[in-house]
Amino acid sequence: MANETGQNISDIGRNGLIQEISKSSAFRTEKVTRGIGDDAAVISTSDTEYSLITSETFVEGVEFDLTFMPFHQIGAKVISAAVSDIYAMNGTPVAVLVNLAIPNRVTVDMVQELYKGIGMACSDYECQLSGGDLTGSHNALVISVTAFGEVGKNNIVYNKGASEVDAICVTGDLGSALAGLKILLREKKHWQESDDPVMQPDLTPWDYVVKKQLVPVARKDIIGKFSELNIKPAAMIDISQGLLPDLQRLMKESEKGAYIYQSAIPIDLQTRDVANEMKEDVDKYAMFGGEDFELLFTAPQKMVDKLTDSFKDITIIGKVTDKSGITEMQSAEGDVITFEH
DSSP, rough: OOOOOOOHHHHHHHHHHHHHHHHTTOOOOEEEEEEEEEEEEEEOOOEEEEEEEEEEEBBBTTTOOOTTOOHHHHEEEEHHHHHHHHHTOOOOEEEEEEEEEEEEOOOHHHHHHHHHHHHHHHHHOOOOOEEEEEOHHHSSSEEEEEEEEEEETOOOSSOOOOOOTTEEESOOOOSSHHHHHHHHHHHHHHHHHOOOOOOOOOOGGHHHHHHHHSSOOOOOHHHHHHHHOOOOSSSSOSSOOOOOHHHHHHHHHHHOOEEGGGHHHHHHHHHHHEEEEEEEEHHHHHOOOOOOOOEEEEEEEEHHHHHHHOOEEEEEEEEEEEEEEEEEEETTTTEEEEOEE
């Protein structure tokens, strides 16, 4: 049913809603160099450094399912999602705040397990758990993480900044997180339909994609490699919504277009096996799946060559064009599919 008071959110989508929200702030300060619209807010704190602030919210039944996701894995995942935004700005995470809205059915042991995962992830990313807030919830468990980071003013990378001399690159492989979710939801359905309340599915054949869904890893390593090789991407974003929407956002901010090659998109064999079993298009997993938390960036070809010579987990999938507002994809058969931003 249409919303009689105005436009439905589904009519404008997530990015459209963000644009509407950005219009509501009347006050501006020069200390906020970049606010709504990038992976993190950017605040000028000294002559040489920026502070970065970002947040992620996970709602039970939407972002996670307690049927198949242990509390310690939820804890690790929410931290990875938050610090991934810091890395997408070429920054380093420093601290996190964790806010919880907890229903009565959640026990102290469960909360301890949640923070076990949070603590392990904070150790991996070398950022300190520094507080947060606790409140109650009538139904769903809600977890909100605010991550703080820092980056040198000469090193910061925004969503904008891509140019026509740039190649388009991604780290890792895409679509795996969605493939893992598909397997978990299938096994949940089998469990619900079985007469065995303690049934334990064998997920060994799908270990890679299930792990990518349950405990994704933010790309701290690639940021370290940028620093080691003195490389700075022109524009960058982490892939949380899917390759196509995040690439379109990058190009829109840069006022450029993109030309990518379907055959170049890196997809793991296990992800392909899942799609085959589900009788679905694996390219849609990569294009629209989301939650891979890989990095999508543009950089001049010479810079990319220098990077790929010493770091193999990067794939060139296309190039930046002057067709602002247009993303084109060349299919494996040679046809060109056009997506408008």
